[in-house]
Every structure is written in structure tokens, then in C-alpha cells.
Amino acid sequence: MRLLVIGLGQCGSRVADQFVRLNKRAQGQWGVDIVTGTFAVNTDQTDLTGLTHIGSDYMHRILIGGRKTWGHGVGKVNELGAELAREDGDKVVDAVRTAPNFYQTHAFILIAGAAGGTGSGAISIIAQMLKERYIGKPVYALVVLPFEHEEMAELRSVYNTATCLKSIHSVADGVFLADNQRYVRKDASLAMNLDRINSAIAEPFYDMMCAGEVTRFKYVGAKTLDAGDIMQSLDGWTAxxxxxxxxxxxxxxxxxxxxxxxxxxxxxxxxxxxxxxxxxxxxxxxxxxxxxxxxxxxxxxxxxxxxxxxxxxxxxxxxxxxxxxxxxxxxxxxxxxxxxxxxxxxQLAFVQKIRDYYDRATAFAQTQKERIKETTGRLRDMEDAAKGLPSLI
Ligand SMILES: Nc1nc2c(ncn2[C@@H]2O[C@H](COP(=O)(O)OP(=O)(O)OP(=O)(O)O)[C@@H](O)[C@H]2O)c(=O)[nH]1
Ligand SMILES: [Mg+2]
The missing domain is CATH 3.30.1330.20 (Tubulin/FtsZ, C-terminal domain)
Structure with missing residues (x-):
């Protein structure tokens, strides 16, 4: 199966970078391509510079929202990530067509960390735009869930994760979930090693993508798994x-x-x-x-x-x-x-983690609303106290 890979935000771009590595391996081992193009999209100029394998030209590393964020990211506000993707998404939709093997692409895969701002907000917007523009090509998502310590420290991470999941599930043809915390559990030394986690996230795709592309007779299976089989097997929440x-x-x-x-x-x-x-x-x-x-x-x-x-x-x-x-x-x-x-x-009918994100995020949204109401009330009180004073402007 040949995928066109788009990484959004820091996490998404770095995992996408790993797919380029997988493709190089497939070229070396089998002489085939399993990736038709790889693109990184971010609101943060520095993060785009830090990638290793993805082409370093502006058509492969795409800065969005540059005029609004000055290339400094959206600081974990995924609503802003979504807004910038809506304004600049055309850049991405147009760039993918320049991939030399674009017409051999079986499907898109969009990758993002759910807890951040840019990737979390942009992924479902870009997915929707691709679906509208390239009708008939499936759009899959690979969404990376946050570490436990991030969920504890910052409820905003949980909220971003929940809204990202809800949105992407409604547009993508299948959503692969990769839970950062599970990779740490498997090997504690990974805790500080995002690169190795990224490689572990991408690795399971390798054989799956190669199996149908390898045409040397000796290696073709009795029951070859081709892109059609994989696409028929993907729908909704996926592990x-x-x-x-x-x-x-x-x-x-x-x-x-x-x-x-x-x-x-x-x-x-x-x-x-x-x-x-x-x-x-x-x-x-x-x-x-x-x-x-x-x-x-x-x-x-x-x-x-x-x-x-x-x-x-x-x-x-x-x-x-x-x-x-x-x-x-x-x-x-x-x-x-x-x-x-x-x-x-x-087509998983239940995933405990997602259910928990939804419950916690709904509670968070409610308390935020009450807090804003209270803050507004107190500000108004203060302004009232200054009513009798002249203003200098
Ligand atoms: N597995 C993995 N997770 C990452 C990586 N980088 C960040 N994350 C996770 O992704 C989430 C944060 O998302 P980022 O991708 O950093 O955020 P962003 O999309 O760049 O958005 P902003 O920086 O807020 O504009 C957190 O849960 C991080 O733990 C990475 O390279 N690998
Ligand atoms: Mg970032």
C-alpha cells in the first residue's frame, strides 16, 4: 500500500519523518516505494527546521499562519490551529499534488499529536479539505495521545485531545490511535526518547505497506495483502x-x-x-x-x-x-x-481512553465557562468602582 504522508505540528511532523525512513528501507530492501510523498505542516518555523528526512524545501515543509503567529506556533490553542489551517490549508492541498508519485497514492495519512495546538486543530480541517479536493481517495489519521503526566499537569491537554478526536473521527475514513504512554510502559528508557517512540509508532506499518507492493515473484504471498484489503479493514477507531x-x-x-x-x-x-x-x-x-x-x-x-x-x-x-x-x-x-x-x-465500538477524554473535557469546558463568568463579573465590579473618576484618554 502506498501512502501520502502529511505530518501536522511538531509531533505529527516528526512521526511523518519516520515514514520517510521506512520508505528508504523499502527501497533498499525491495526496490519499491511505500510512500509517495511526505509533507510537514506547522505554524512554528523552528520545528520545521528540526526535521531530518523530509525534503527541506518550502513545498515539503509548509508554514501556515505565518502572518498571524510570526512563525512562533499557536501555544496549545487548538481552535487557533484549526483557524489557521482553514485560512492556509490550500497551501497543503496544492503542495501534495506536486509529489512525483501522487497519482500512485492509494490513500492519505495525516499525523498529529492530539494534545498540542497546531496539529490537534489542523488535522481535521486538512482532512476535510483533502476529501473535498481528491474525491475517492481515503484519508486516514494517525493521532498520538498524550503522556499521562501531561494530562495530569494540564487539563487543556485533555480538552485539546477530546476535541481533536471528536473532529477527526467525523471526517477521516479511519483513525489510528497511538498512545504515547503505552510506549513508555513497554520500555521505561523510552520516557525521554521521543525519537524512539516515533520509530515504534511507525514500525508496525512497514510490513503491512510492503506486502502488497513487493512484486518479485519469490516474495509474493499465497494470499497477498493488497491496498484494497487494508482499506476494507479500516473504519473509525483503529489500533x-x-x-x-x-x-x-x-x-x-x-x-x-x-x-x-x-x-x-x-x-x-x-x-x-x-x-x-x-x-x-x-x-x-x-x-x-x-x-x-x-x-x-x-x-x-x-x-x-x-x-x-x-x-x-x-x-x-x-x-x-x-x-x-x-x-x-x-x-x-x-x-x-x-x-x-x-x-x-x-471499527472499535469502545475505547476506554477516548471515553475518559470526552468525560473529562466536558467537565473542563463547564468549569471554564463558570470561571469566565465569575471573572467577568469581578472585572465589571472593579470598573464600576472607577465610574466616578475622569479618564485620561
Ligand atoms: N510521540 C511523540 N509525541 C510528541 C512528539 N512531540 C510532541 N509530542 C506530543 O504531542 C503533544 C503536543 O503536540 P505538539 O505536536 O508538540 O504540538 P503542535 O501541534 O506543534 O502545536 P503547538 O506547538 O501548540 O502549536 C504532546 O502530547 C506531546 O507529548 C514527538 O516527537 N513524538
Ligand atoms: Mg509546536
Whole structure:
């Protein structure tokens, strides 16, 4: 599957930067492109300068709202992020068409951190503009949820997250959720290492995007996962994850290879199951597989470590976990020394985190309203006290 990637705000641009890296890997490994173009959009000039892989010209790093913010960002006010995107969004919509492989794009993916101002506000506006301009091309979103400490310190982060989620869900064809906090939990040393988190967020897309593009016959799967399968599997709230298990390579004499024992065959199936288990526990956001309406898995492994038995075993297993989902599957006999399983759970009917953001943000909005009313009242009192005085202007 070939995606055109647009990163919005600091977080979104940096994660988008990782997709360029994935594309370079795909070019090196397979000689194919999985990304047709990558763009970074921000109200903050400095953040745009700090990217590594995205083209450094103004057509790839797009400054919006420059006249209003002087290139200094919107300071976490996502309403302003949305307003500037509405005014300057044409720049983005026009720029993407300049991507040399634009017409080979299967879908757009827009990326943003939900808790900030620029990306959080702009993502749904730009998504809507792209949908209107490029009718028929799906627009997906990858939304990064804040760390716990940010939610604790600043209710505005929760409010931004909630309004961003509500808006993007109403326009995008599918919303991948990536919870920053989950990447920290997996590996505490990541806490201060956003680069590694960004790489972990992008990684699960790699095999999934390569599988359908790799055309060298040897590597084409018995059941290739193409862009159509992926698009059919995406709708609404979505989680993605990948899991791996290593293949022990004991030395064998060639005449022994023919008689892989029954026990070893069992071990192969078990390895694939383990990889699937890992993928489920590594999902990008906490959710229950039984809440998914659609699910997809991809088995990537050396051809000789794949078989109908294994594929069937995985399918049965996922069916048990995601009993309400329409399940699609594919295999990618890509060589290597590991068995990897990528899972997408989509059309999620319930995600606890989102529900919590909505509840907390609604309460926050209410208290803000009361606070503004109170402040206005007190200001008026003070002005009243000065009524009898002359003014110098
Ligand atoms: N995973 C990840 N999260 C990030 C990164 N940079 C910022 N964030 C998170 O994104 C949220 C803040 O969004 P930013 O992208 O910094 O904000 P912005 O869109 O640039 O908006 P303003 O700076 O307010 O104009 C917070 O929850 C951060 O933890 C990053 O490189 N990787
Ligand atoms: Mg910023």
C-alpha cells in the first residue's frame, strides 16, 4: 500500500519523518516505494527546521499562519490551529499534488499529536479539505495521545485531545490511535526518547505497506495483502500492533530437512501464535479485540516457516479474540530470521481512553465557562468602582 504522508505540528511532523525512513528501507530492501510523498505542516518555523528526512524545501515543509503567529506556533490553542489551517490549508492541498508519485497514492495519512495546538486543530480541517479536493481517495489519521503526566499537569491537554478526536473521527475514513504512554510502559528508557517512540509508532506499518507492493515473484504471498484489503479493514477507531518471535536456526544436514518432526511443526505454529500474542499486547492503544468490527492480520516470515496450517491456526486464534469482527488476512514470505505478525483492529465500538477524554473535557469546558463568568463579573465590579473618576484618554 502506498501512502501520502502529511505530518501536522511538531509531533505529527516528526512521526511523518519516520515514514520517510521506512520508505528508504523499502527501497533498499525491495526496490519499491511505500510512500509517495511526505509533507510537514506547522505554524512554528523552528520545528520545521528540526526535521531530518523530509525534503527541506518550502513545498515539503509548509508554514501556515505565518502572518498571524510570526512563525512562533499557536501555544496549545487548538481552535487557533484549526483557524489557521482553514485560512492556509490550500497551501497543503496544492503542495501534495506536486509529489512525483501522487497519482500512485492509494490513500492519505495525516499525523498529529492530539494534545498540542497546531496539529490537534489542523488535522481535521486538512482532512476535510483533502476529501473535498481528491474525491475517492481515503484519508486516514494517525493521532498520538498524550503522556499521562501531561494530562495530569494540564487539563487543556485533555480538552485539546477530546476535541481533536471528536473532529477527526467525523471526517477521516479511519483513525489510528497511538498512545504515547503505552510506549513508555513497554520500555521505561523510552520516557525521554521521543525519537524512539516515533520509530515504534511507525514500525508496525512497514510490513503491512510492503506486502502488497513487493512484486518479485519469490516474495509474493499465497494470499497477498493488497491496498484494497487494508482499506476494507479500516473504519473509525483503529489500533495497530506488531509482534515478533525469533526462529532458532539449528544446523541441519540436508537429508534431515525433509523430516521435520511433528513436534517441530507444532513449534512453528506456536511461534506464529506467540508473535500474534505479542502483537495484541503491543497494540498502539489499549482496547479489547472483541470490540472490533473489522480485523486484519499479516504473517511475515520465511516461506518455509509458513504453511496453510499456521495461517489457519492464526485465523482461528484471532477469531476467538475478535469474535465480532470481519477478519481479513495475508501472508508475506519475505525471508529473514523472524516470524512477525501485524494486526489491525478497526471499527472499535469502545475505547476506554477516548471515553475518559470526552468525560473529562466536558467537565473542563463547564468549569471554564463558570470561571469566565465569575471573572467577568469581578472585572465589571472593579470598573464600576472607577465610574466616578475622569479618564485620561
Ligand atoms: N510521540 C511523540 N509525541 C510528541 C512528539 N512531540 C510532541 N509530542 C506530543 O504531542 C503533544 C503536543 O503536540 P505538539 O505536536 O508538540 O504540538 P503542535 O501541534 O506543534 O502545536 P503547538 O506547538 O501548540 O502549536 C504532546 O502530547 C506531546 O507529548 C514527538 O516527537 N513524538
Ligand atoms: Mg509546536
Amino acid at each position: 495497530i500492533g506488531t509482534g515478533r518471535s525469533g526462529i532458532p536456526r539449528a544446523f541441519r544436514f540436508p537429508w534431515e530437512l525433509a523430516k521435520v518432526s511433528f513436534k517441530e511443526k507444532g513449534a512453528e505454529t506456536l511461534r506464529a501464535m506467540q508473535a500474534m500474542d505479542a502483537a495484541v499486547s503491543e497494540l498502539s492503544v489499549g482496547c479489547s479485540p472483541e470490540d472490533a468490527g473489522r480485523a486484519l492480520y499479516l504473517l511475515s516470515a520465511p516461506a518455509k516457516d509458513m504453511s496453510m496450517d499456521i495461517a489457519k491456526g492464526l485465523g482461528d486464534y484471532l477469531r476467538e479474540l475478535a469474535e465480532n469482527a470481519v477478519i481479513r488476512a495475508g501472508d508475506f514470505p519475505r525471508g529473514g530470521t523472524t516470524v512477525d505478525v501485524t494486526i489491525i483492529l478497526s
